[in-house]
Amino acid sequence: xxxxxxxxxxxxxxxxxxxxxxxxxxxxxxxxxxxxxxxxxxxxxxxxxxxxxxxxxxxxxxxxxxxxxxxxxxxxxxxxxxxxxxxxxxxxxxxxxxxxxxxxxxxxxxxxxxxxxxxxxxxxxxxxxxxxxxxxxxxxxxxxxxxxxxxxxxxxxxxxxxxxxxxxxxxxxxxxxxxxxxxxxxxxxxxxxxxxxxxxxxxxxxxxxxxxxxxxxxxxxxxxxxxxxxxxxxxxxxxxxxxxxxxxxxxxxxxxxxxxxxxxxxxxxxxxxxxxxxxxxxxxxxxxxxxxxxxxxxxxxxxxxxxxxxxxxxxxxxxxxxxxxxxxxxxxxxxxxxxxxxxxxxxxxxxxxxxxxxxxxxxxxxxxxxxxxxxxxxxxxxxxxxxxxxxxxxxxxxxxxxxxxxxxxxxxxxxxxxxxxxxxxxxxxxxxxxxxxxxxxxxxxxx
Numbered sequence: 297x298x299x300x301x302x303x304x305x306x307x308x309x310x311x312x313x314x315x316x317x318x319x320x321x322x323x324x325x326x327x328x329x330x331x332x333x334x335x336x337x338x339x340x341x342x343x344x345x346x347x348x349x350x351x352x353x354x355x356x357x358x359x360x361x362x363x364x365x366x367x368x369x370x371x372x373x374x375x376x377x378x379x380x381x382x383x384x385x386x387x388x389x390x391x392x393x394x395x396x397x398x399x400x401x402x403x404x405x406x407x408x409x410x411x412x413x414x415x416x417x418x419x420x421x422x423x424x425x426x427x428x429x430x431x432x433x434x435x436x437x438x439x440x441x442x443x444x445x446x447x448x449x450x451x452x453x454x455x456x457x458x459x460x461x462x463x464x465x466x467x468x469x470x471x472x473x474x475x476x477x478x479x480x481x482x483x484x485x486x487x488x489x490x491x492x493x494x495x496x497x498x499x500x501x502x503x504x505x506x507x508x509x510x511x512x513x514x515x516x517x518x519x520x521x522x523x524x525x526x527x528x529x530x531x532x533x534x535x536x537x538x539x540x541x542x543x544x545x546x547x548x549x550x551x552x553x554x555x556x557x558x559x560x561x562x563x564x565x566x567x568x569x570x571x572x573x574x575x576x577x578x579x580x581x582x583x584x585x586x587x588x589x590x591x592x593x594x595x596x597x598x599x600x601x602x603x604x605x606x607x608x609x610x611x612x613x614x615x616x617x618x619x620x621x622x623x624x625x626x627x628x629x630x631x632x633x634x635x636x637x638x639x640x641x642x643x644x645x646x647x648x649x650x651x652x653x654x655x656x657x658x659x660x661x662x663x664x665x666x667x668x669x670x671x672x673x674x675x676x677x678x679x680x681x682x683x684x685x686x687x688x689x690x691x692x693x694x695x696x697x698x699x700x701x702x703x704x705x706x707x708x709x710x711x712x713x714x715x716x717x718x719x720x721x722x723x724x725x726x727x728x729x730x731x732x733x734x735x736x737x738x739x740x741x742x743x
Contacts, residue, residue, distance in 0.1 A: 310453065310457075313453060313457060314449065314453045317453055317456060318449070323448075323449050324448035324449055324451075324452050325448065326355070326356070326433060326436070326448060327429055327432045327433050327436060327446075327448060327451075327517065328348055328355070328356035328357065328358065328429060328433070329356055329448065329452070330448030330449070330451045330452045330455075331429065331451065331452070331455065331513070331517070332348050332356065332452075333452060333455045333456050333459060334455045334459070334509070334510060334513055335347065335348050335358070336348065337459055337506075338506065338510060339361070339363075339364050339367070340367065341367065341371070341503075341506060342364065342366075342367030342368040342369070342370055342371035342415075343368070343371065343415065343418055343503065343506055343507060343510070344364060344418070344422070344425075344510075345360060345361065345364040345365050345368050345419050345422045346358050346359060346360050346361055346364060346422055346425070346426050347359060347361040347363075347364055358426050358429050358430075360422070360426075365419075368415065368418075368419050371415055371503065372412065372415055372416065374499065375408060375411055375412040375415060375499070375500065375503070376412065408500050410601040410604065410605055411500035411503055411504055411601075413597070413601055414503070414504065414507055414597070414598040414601050414602075415503060415507075417597040417598055418507060418598065421593070421594040421595075424590055424593060424594040425514075425591075425594050427590060428514060428517070428587060428590060428591060428594075431583065431586070431587040431590070432517050432518075432521070432587060434583070435521060435580055435583055435584060435587070436521075438576070438579075438580055438583075439521070439524065439525075439580060441576060442528065442573065442576060442577070444524055444525075444528055446520070446521065446524065450520070451513065451516060451517060451520070454513065454516065455513055458509055458512075458513070459509070462505055462506065462509060465505075466498075466502055466505075469498065470498070473498070501636070501639075504602065504605075504643075505643075507595075507598055508602070508643055508646075508647065511591070511595045511598070511599075511647070512646070512647075512650050514591050514595075515588070515591060515650050515651065515654050516650075518584055518587055518588045518591065518654060518658075519650075519653060519654040519657055521580075521584055522581075522584055522654070522657040522658050522660075522661070523657050525577050525580060525581060525584075525661065526657060526660055526661055526664055528577070529577065529661070529664045529665065529668065530664060532570075532573070532668065533664065533667055533668055533671065570672070570674055570676075570677045571674075571676050571677055571680055574665065574668075574677060574680050574681055574684065575680060575684075577661075578665075578680075578684035578687075578688070581658070581661050581688065582687070582688075582691070584658070585658060585691060585693050588654065588658065588693055588695075589693075592695045592696070596696070596697055596698040597698060599647065599697045599703060600697040600698055600700065602640075602643065602644065602647070603644060603697060603701075603707070603711075605640060606637075606640040606641060606643070606644045606711075607711060607714065607715065609633075609636060609637040609640050610637050610640065610641055610711075610715055611715050611718050611719055611722070612633070612637065613633055613634045613636075613637035613638075614715065614719050615719060615722050615723070616633060616634070617634065618719070618723060644707075644708075644711075645708070647703065648703060648704060648705060648707055648708060651695040651703040651704065652703075652704050652705055654693070654695070655692075655693045655694060655695060655704065658692075658693040659688075659692050659693060661688060662684075662685040662688040662689060665681045665684065665685050665688075666681070666685060668681065669681040669682070669685075
């Protein structure tokens with residue numbers, strides 16, 4: 297996704313990184329080569345049961361892979377082991393735990409179970425994910441009819457940068473935990489946990505981060521093409537300072553020199569026909585919408601799992617913070633749990649932002665078409681715009697978590713309202729966690 301012009305510094309950094317990267321690798325020529333770093337990274341982690349390899353025509357294609365299935369099986373076994381260890385250790389100590397510790401225990405086990413379900417769904421919906429790339433490649437070829445070429449290097453550079461940052465982030469966390477365990481630095485993350493508990497939390501966390509990165513970049517493929525089509529339509533929109541051009545009448549004649557090149561002449565004539573342009577862009581828009589729904593269906597369960605984890609973790613973290621500040625001596629705060637809940641909240645925020653951006657770009661196309669219609673005297677053009685705008689209106693792009701709730705900014709409002717309600721309920725049903733400070737405050741008031 298290209299950075300907007302209002303961020304010149306970030307755009308300059310991206311441009312510099314792009315130049316540096318392509319000193320070492322070749323520029324991508326299609327969607328397969330553009331997305332290849334992400335596919336190969338997920339292949340080695342067992343999160344994508346498919347891989348890229350060259351076809352007979354020497355082009356990259358996507359295929360199912362037995363080795364990828366084996367890697368996925370190893371990841372599933374690793375998650376099962378994490379869950380069993382948490383359950384075994386937690387069950388033996390659960391009788392002596394207070395409500396706060398039990399809540400943390402169920403949170404750790406639940407995170408492992410939901411992460412396992414996410415990996416399983418990633419495997420089950422692999423065929424749908426594999427359909428994404430041929431769809432995008434076909435759309436790219438169809439866009440060339442309108443003389444629109446997609447810059448695949450933007451996606452590839454963004455993927456390389458995001459994967460690099462993810463790896464560095466995980467390495468920094470792992471190194472910090474190791475230094476805490478060896479007592480080289482003050483204990484922060486391990487203050488209320490054993491080292492193996494932190495490690496068990498880190499494995500599912502890394503898997504979820506990579507799966508979400510995969511989802512973001514798949515959506516960026518759709519978003520960038522929506523934006524190209526909308527920008528193309530905007531350049532054709534007449535203004536007061538510009539000739540009305542193709543919206544006045546259909547161009548049916550070409551200059552004499554072009555008649556000698558019949559093939560090129562036909563392409564240019566088609567590209568100048570307003571009815572053909574709108575018809576072609578509307579067809580591409582519908583294909584992009586179908587691909588976007590395919591991505592949403594492939595990741596819907598994982599997104600539902602992520603929202604559920606985030607909701608429970610934030611409510612629990614807020615409850616722990618309330619207990620911490622309610623005590624007169626301000627007992628030890630579970631820093632690891634608060635950091636994890638904050639990270640989950642940021643991930644949901646990014647997910648909502650990406651889905652909302654894609655939906656806004658997709659649903660902007662009919663508005664642009666209506667502007668063109670209002671400036672046009674071409675009756676054929678007006679008629680076809682009316683037909684397609686009605687179709688786009690009834691087929692507006694909306695991302696959902698298996699139909700339970702929309703993945704837009706309204707989700708944030710709903711989550712805040714739900715968190716507030718459940719936090720109040722937790723505090724009311726567990727007054728013993730706050731009794732110490734309440735008694736202390738009462739004594740001060742009576743004195």
